Amino acid sequence: MSSPAHPIGTSPVLATARRAKEAAAALAPLPRSARDAALVAIADALEARADEVVAANAEDIVKARAAGTAESIVDRLTLTPRRVAAIAADVRDVVALPDPVGEVVRGSTLPNGLELRQVRVPLGVVGIIYEARPNVTVDAAALCLKSGNAVLLRGSSSAYASNTALVGVLRDAVEKAGLPADAVQLVPGEGREAVHELMRARGLVDVLIPRGGASLIQTVVNESTVPVIETGVGNCHVYVDESADLEMAVDILVNSKAQRPSVCNAAETVLVHAGIADRFLPRALAALTAAGVTVHGDEAWRAAGRAAGTEVTAATDEDWATEYLSYDIAAAVVPDLDAAAAHIRRWASGHTEAIVTKDTSAARRFVSLMDSSAVMVNASTRFTDGGQFGFGAEIGISTQKLHARGPMGLPELTSTTYVVTGDGHLRD
């Protein structure tokens, strides 16, 4: 068979990907000092050219308002001098993080004297497909450069002017620091065709990371021949065990659901052991209602609602399956822990599940039955986060099992290679 099986063609997207591959080859042998210098140059340039970025962003804002975009989304799109300064400060934080490249993951001297080292190396070319916020443009580029990768950025068309200005600043800074400007590129072209080409550029692009809503992620997962890291869809569960401390359970439930409902690590379903339901449901309903949460419950929860004079709408399979991302929660009473685990394995998206329990055996069993990126024991689901986990940076939260699972920091943006050193060793 002939190799390599690189895509053939001369489209602007493939040409961009080929330049990225060349840039990746130039980045691979560079030491940390060279990559960090480029990041410092980026931070400096963002501060020096903030006005230019804000002016470009104003074009996007005008268009968004003209299109009747909701003010909450306009706010997420908006860059101010202060926000640009904060983005630059984030880049400086990335400079200070440990270098993942070159880390020896394992090593040994083999019986024949060969020295074996498994060493972290850059992935090569990382494609990021994302929506809305232009700060992701800089964050993603900084994390990719820090880990020795070239990055292909595909933001949303609503942030086109902002992203173009930001990438212009980044490329100038990278080049000034002596690295190839093509280490940071926007994917050219309008609409879905460009994204489709990017997804089929296997051999040129090493990994695609979609960041955004579930439909974007599903499209990339289904259509890409480039390996994908699936991120961020969170249908998270809180299970309240028979032995739970009631007050702790209510607090963890409300925090998991309502502390910030729009994010992927917010809880979407609560399951309650039947043996504690009588005592827990009234308290939970009162606390959820006080927090502005609407409950979509099974018959036990609806009965508790009627007793309390609180409206509980009837839950259907659609509710068990839904990532609301809003002040809504699905709720059921289950006969025991194993039934809770079976429900979760059936409906969860593999993000984060929590148990509240005083019983160490129940905690162990629950953990062993879950099939998700993170399991919380007596803690809020909201802790599944690279920042909270102490990673210093996060490129996304993987809900898949291969390569990376859970919050992804810099090591997850690397691969490894085996370096084997001998003295003329031959195989018998």
Next chain:
Amino acid sequence: MSSPAHPIGTSPVLATARRAKEAAAALAPLPRSARDAALVAIADALEARADEVVAANAEDIVKARAAGTAESIVDRLTLTPRRVAAIAADVRDVVALPDPVGEVVRGSTLPNGLELRQVRVPLGVVGIIYEARPNVTVDAAALCLKSGNAVLLRGSSSAYASNTALVGVLRDAVEKAGLPADAVQLVPGEGREAVHELMRARGLVDVLIPRGGASLIQTVVNESTVPVIETGVGNCHVYVDESADLEMAVDILVNSKAQRPSVCNAAETVLVHAGIADRFLPRALAALTAAGVTVHGDEAWRAAGRAAGTEVTAATDEDWATEYLSYDIAAAVVPDLDAAAAHIRRWASGHTEAIVTKDTSAARRFVSLMDSSAVMVNASTRFTDGGQFGFGAEIGISTQKLHARGPMGLPELTSTTYVVTGDGHLRD
């Protein structure tokens, strides 16, 4: 969005995959002792029922001979009582390997007191698509069970009777040991349609590992929505640096090419620094010729061939791209190390590349410029192998960058999950 996005349908393949997913859920909480007991039961049963397996294998042999299959392939297909005993012994070796499940990969106590542990867990359902040799059926099942996974096996139709008998023995043994028999299943159905369904069973199957020829692997890579681990295509290179010890370079070249040319870690191209070509080419040609190797060379190699009276055929781009898997090698002279690296990055399949050099700086630079699963310094390419690396077992050699790269042992058949333990911790 609704989740989970499991495939809908009631075909035999999907029904098999669903049973595997249920078996995986039952395997996940089991300790090592239960999984090891099942492996011991498998080894015992293979020994006890060897006659039955050999009789089934005889049917495959008759069919293969009737179809005019080459005797070398018939030999690879053949099971004898002795070969079955060897397969059983291999299973006992797997029992003795360390358990990858439950290993704490990293952990810390966060500033707020949360205890964070990243723990290895089974992948879930592993699909293996493979060709020819029926011993792979048992090897793959044993490695999957050891690592807590359910396995879906899709062997070649030429080994259908053998595989059916083997899987029957395995399922009986697994069930006798108290584990679900559906932890080991053959994928039902004839031909490509069954394989296609398996490749689209995302959400039921966690990973597909194709083991076999390049065209099988390319098909799976291109058509699968289930995550794939690409294995085994090896267009491997030996680069002889200006500073190489001539005798060592000849020995490594011949060993890399001719010690076993049919395997993926055999060398397919040799590149020689121009500064050493005059001295190296005549020796290399003599040694390669003595080993029965045909050289497909550039003009420098052809000139050396004319001088030595040895036929060197003219190499084309097709030769640089080809994984011969035979007594053939492509050969070129390059101006320097960086040119060798550029050639390799252009044509390699990302398996194994070797440098022969006395110069430490050249070794460092070569390693830093490679983009392959393994880089050998003064050692034969043939060492890229799970057994040689001391892994005790190998499910394949990954040539991709995500999840696993290079020889894959038991840890590569696992994912990880974060277990986070608190005492009522809430997010501010």
